[in-house]
Amino acid sequence: MSNHDEEHVSPSTLQPMVIILGLILVATVVVSLLLAKPAGEDPVPVVANVEDNIKPIATVEVAAASVAHVDKSGEEVVKAVCAMCHAAGLMNAPKIGDKTQWGPRIAQGYETLVQHAQAGIRTMPARGGNPDLSDAEIAGAVANMANQAGANFDPAKLAKK
Ligand code: HEC
Structure with a gap:
């Protein structure tokens, strides 16, 4: 019982406060990281014409010929x-x-x-x-x-x- 009187903040109120402070800290770090993004940073180079680059490998010409042609009436x-x-x-x-x-x-x-x-x-x-x-x-x-x-x-x- 005497233990209770000596504490300024009881453990039951301390724990939620720690969690809230932790969340605020995480949020602050995230926001500051987003804002700190350097303005002059080079954009990631866009790989244009991916299709052109893979064309020689991806072109398959046998498909049309191998599909059986069913005559229409x-x-x-x-x-x-x-x-x-x-x-x-x-x-x-x-x-x-x-x-x-x-x-x-x-x-x-x-x-x-x-x-x-x-x-x-x-x-x-x-x-x-x-x-x-x-x-x-x-x-x-x-x-x-x-x-x-x-x-x-x-x-x-x-x-x-
Ligand atoms: C873009 C228009 C068009 C389409 C599509 C078309 N025809 Fe014709 N066809 C014509 C015209 C115009 C003539 C007349 C040509 C002439 O005698 O000067 C003609 C004429 C013909 C004739 C007569 C030829 C002769 O010796 O007198 C036949 C047979 C014929 N068409 C069959 C077909 C068949 C079968 C199809 C479908 C697979 C077809 N046509 C699709 C325009 C078309």
Whole structure:
């Protein structure tokens, strides 16, 4: 009991005070470190064009070739590529389903039309401007459009030739 009277600050109040003082000290050190950052310090050099630097190692060209190409149907190709011009008759492209416009074209024969669609003819771009299309996809697309204008082209027969 006498011990209690001799102490000016009891341990129960001293401990929290030490913790608070410690926190203030830490905060002060952090703030002064942040403020003390030299103004003229050189910025960390930015490594520009990382991609260029790693290019010779990172370029892999086999990927595109090794991915198996799955042919889309003639209808899918027409919708995705050919319809862009042939739906509305852009640049006088023969309109899909227009027998008057397709008649003379169809008369040239399936094989010739397919060749023209693959190689391009006049304002018609080769493969409709999409070099990724396979020969079979072009043949299917030609049959799809021509058949909607009265032809009876069969891509399977063309492929067997
Ligand atoms: C950028 C527009 C455009 C796209 C896309 C396009 N065509 Fe054409 N196509 C034309 C035009 C224009 C003509 C008419 C060319 C001419 O006879 O002067 C044409 C003509 C044709 C003809 C008739 C060729 C002939 O000998 O009379 C075929 C067949 C044809 N296109 C197939 C296709 C197929 C198949 C696709 C899709 C893979 C396609 N076209 C995509 C513009 C296009």
